[in-house]
Amino acid sequence: MDSNEIMEEEIMRNLKYLKLLAERYPTISDASTEIINLQAILNLPKGTEHFLTDIHGEYEAFVHVMKNASGVVKRKIEDRFSNILSQEEIKALATLIYYPEQKLDIIERNEANIEDWYKITLYRLIEICRYCSTKYTRSKVRKALPKEFSYILEELLHESRAVYNKQDYYDEIINCIISINQAREFIIALSNLIQRLVVDRLHIIGDIYDRGPGAHIIMDKLMTHHSLDIQWGNHDILWMGAAAGSKVCIANAIRICLRYGNMDTLEDGYGINLLPLATFSMETYGDDPCECFKPIPDIKDCYSNKEEKFIARMHKAISIIQFKLEGEVIKRRPEFNMNHRLLLNDMNLEEGSITVEGKVYPLKDKNFPTIDMKNPYALTQEEYDVIEKLQYSFINSEKLRSHCDFLFSRGSMYLAFNSNLLFHACIPIEEDGSFSALRVYDKELRGKALLDELERVGREGYFTKNKERKRYGQDILWYLWTGKHSPLFGKNKMTTFERYFVEDKEAHKEKKNAYYKYRDSEEFCIRVLKEFNIDSPDAHIINGHMPVERKKGESPIKAGGKLLVIDGGFSKPYQKKTGLAGYTLIFNSFGLQLVSHQPFKSMEAAIKEETDIISTRIVLEKNVERKRVGDTDVGALLKNQIKDLMELLSAYRSGIIKEKH
Template identity: 35%
Template sequence: MDPQALNDNDVSGQGIRDDDLITLRALSGRFPDIDSATAEIARLAAVLTLPKGTVHVISDVHGEDKKLRHVINNASGTLRPLVQGLFAGRMTPEEFREFLTLIFYPAEVVERLQHTLLDLESLRSYCTRTLRYEFELVRVLAARYSLKRAMHVFPPEYRELMAEMLHQPTTERDEAFAQAIVDALLSRGRALHLIHLTARLVRNLAISELIIGGDCWDRGPRGDRVVDYLRQQPNVSFIWGNHDVAWLGASFGHEALICHVLRLSLRYRRLGQLDEGYSIPLTPLEHLARTVYADDPAAGFMPKLSGMRPDLLVARMQKAAAVMQFKLEGQVIARNPEWEMEHRRLLHHIDLAEKTIEVDGVRYPLSDAYLPTLDPAAPYELSEDEQLCIDRLRRSFVASQKLGEHMLYLVSHGAMYLVRDGCLIFHGCAPVDRAGEFLTMNIEGVPLAGRALFDAIGKAILRAAGHRARKDLDLLWYLWGGERSPLFGKDRITTLERDFIADKATHHETMNPYFELIHEPWFCDRILREFNVDPKDALIVNGHVPVRIEKGENPIKRSGKAITIDGAFSEAYGDHGYTLVLEANRILLAEHSHFESVEAAIRDGVDIIPKVSVVRTWDRPHRIADTERGDQIRGEVRMLERLIAAYRNNELRQSGQRPWAPR
């Protein structure tokens, strides 16, 4: 930091308002005198000169917990070349493979070693050698951080010991120093435990911030385990996606979203996340399928994967959930006429006698006309059996402790958009018309567009989490699939048509013009300016729409100013995936391929070695001073300068042991 910049912040002699004194008084608890505040300013000035932290952005995980775990463990492929560069020529190929496997899967490797490395001298040799390698790697990674930030991710119970090990080897701290630590731990059975913790520390230091660009759930097997693993990471931020807000609404008891979550879980036979993960029994829905739909062939609802429950039963359960969903969605649309979605209420256009349905003024034959709960006189009312079913399911969703914890984590760490290192990151799109003009959406009766819309939606999601008012929960449903929702970005979601109409013309969903316009530089610049991002060298980053790699699509748009990082992470979508890696001197795009299994990774050293392409490079590596964190630090410095001025002017008294001394 420029010393003159610090002097420019000197506010001595200026009067301080009473409300400012309240803030400064709270700050004085951390910095009780001029010296402590001055020391912190000096520390922050030094921090601003450090290289910016490496940010990894992954989008649309869709329940693929094992693949996500490996991508995080290998830091999107960036750890392998670092280890190679450090230890080339010092490790045999077998030692290199084993060391990488330890870094990626420390718990599993240590458990295996506890059963195989039984000779004390062999164990002593392994621990000494491995800890030396691990801490050499830790020293390289920790040097990128301030000491305070690095120590924050050290395991608390071993923090002081690890700090000592960071300073080894030196002339005074030779092999005897390290060996004494290993021997002390070995004699108490904790040497392998420290190796485990240090391997995890390597991964935590390799990624400064992990940003999930939306959609943790659906299609993949275990959305619950995705969130479980993310909660173990030291610094995670979320961009909310439409699948996330659907699960959020379901957890708060919104009946239409409960049915939607159930239908998708049944379609892809991802039931483990419900019954095992969230302790939500499917018995009420199974009972409805076995009774009301007992004679239904449900041919159009067969699940995509096999499992323990009979396919036909799962198909009937999915259909039962779908019919309830369409009824309940009709009620939501009727409650919210300002959304202008009456054309998406389709059940009253069904003619059971003729076995047809009218969509957009055209009548089509039904591919499935078995609808035993549909009352033509009241098509959007649940039958008695359906009402009993959804009431029981709602109680289970609302009562699930783990689901509630996951949703609290998602809300507390989430936002509609983030800006990192000149990258504007959001999940779906900024809804616009064909001319690129922002489209408005009503929030609490106020038409909003652009950044104002994103900000208002963010507040509404937080409000829904706190108060769970019907209006806010209905908004979560609209965000899942409404035409002007920034999380959706299509004119409609044609689930009913796909389920009940064979004519594929009715299945078409038109993308918002945003997805074409981001190929145009002028449009990208307009979006960036709307969110107060300098368009020079900046990027718009969104997920939501899978890049069809197999069809030759490119994630980087023709404008060079926008990039889509939904690489079909889920096996159900294509089994690829991207990480956007924001390093100090460049931006990388890592393209991931299929991940076989954790077992293969541990047994055979199988790794996802991504295909890496460079998106941006910088003539000068970016420092923390160049980032959003740098702006925060400069704000902290200004507050500290004001605190010092308050001490000097005796508007606040120093509580440190030393009296105030003149400059």
């Protein structure tokens, strides 16, 4: 059989699909033009990917890292203007691009000759914007342009002053923009366009929520991003479970907010009504100092003594409710194997002690007015009423619902993309290095199959109308927050109860999953990658979740560069422990770069004092040949499209399908 016969046979097999494709490309000319276009795109430089993880509500630092693209924007300015501008001028231009509206307010008040400043700045911004846009097609750049200025911006970006016949035309556009008082709007539009063009794809590797005050602000920002994916973290899944209506997830989410004194996300962000909890806590724990439940030391200074006591009482009230609700789930789901966490059964209130794993400890707090030791996991009527009202508030928060809809639509347990495997915490591993098994419904699953099924069942907990499957799905969402074989948690237990009530730190220990023992082995990492069908010498695993303690000499680079951990402490409470304020990762056409960041002072300082985050860049891998779109996952899709279009061309030319002129 010759090549023409093989092609004809292939066409006949795909005839139904090719006829549908012909609706979009009805002529030989249309199909040929698209083949030429796609083939050209394959040879463009690979777009820049930006990786962030464990943001934990620190919205100011997050917004700044998004605006400066982990230093990429400043490097673009230096590439074009390092021989022309001083470092002070480069810094000022970078700050303008990050915060155009706020910076313009200051400049317009203080600049003596604002028209000259506008002209110089517009030329500089256009040059940077043109430089950033060269790796994209005109069509892609056109789609990124703000609609109100799209025509003029397209002219400015694709015309050169060096072309003699167009020089006056180009200059006149700039002069006219200034004369009709549109310079400010154009500068803002160009600055935002630069921010968009420097990063082609954003990866968030989990834990947007908890600790910091602005998770809701971060979610608003992410929902406007042009291209991103999210790999869920355990803190995200907790809020997703809460939005689904899981009472145990709701109690956990509120408890963490109170522990970190973070009322902003609950009340201002999502409109959660805490009045029923506040009233109940004052009535039940009004005479209790609740010493164990005061906000953590770094936060408590933000509150008066009276406010601190008020938060502590609510904190204790919701914690006891949480422990009771967790007991219900543990008893309902024996397959979770969590009976050892039924600690309320092991309290001796007469002696003021508790037995944990066979050892007796004195209780730091002995006041449990709502616990009946004959049935310690039974909610009182008042506790039941409180959690019912809180559940109603969570379910009916439109903003929380929209944010969690987005997390489900753009998120997943893991992502295999461009030869990198992204997941938040771990793949559950046994001590002998084998994949751990967990029974989900009636199936015992491991590795990739386990993550796939946990994601599917978790989605049921949010979306399905079947009550029984919904409840099971919600229980799985809670298990993903705290369970031994949760890929998002990665420890044998969460010792929340012990941390509150037991002084001895020995009882607080949480043993890490064996994954963290094996992740330094290149052989192990390759085995994990193959489990997820990634078999490339350039492949990496990229994780967050466990803060890298650089203070103690720990490196984010594991297994000879095969695995990268980029949680370096976005969250302020972790920064004393880590010695820095986070890692981010840049993967562009030239290679892979790890960026470490020092703590962010404030947005106000960044604008007024032009203080950028101090970042250090480490080139992990430099490509011998610059990566092209054709070397990426998108390139593989485009190659398949080209193959289909070539078949369509053959079908037209052989008369199997007729052109529609």
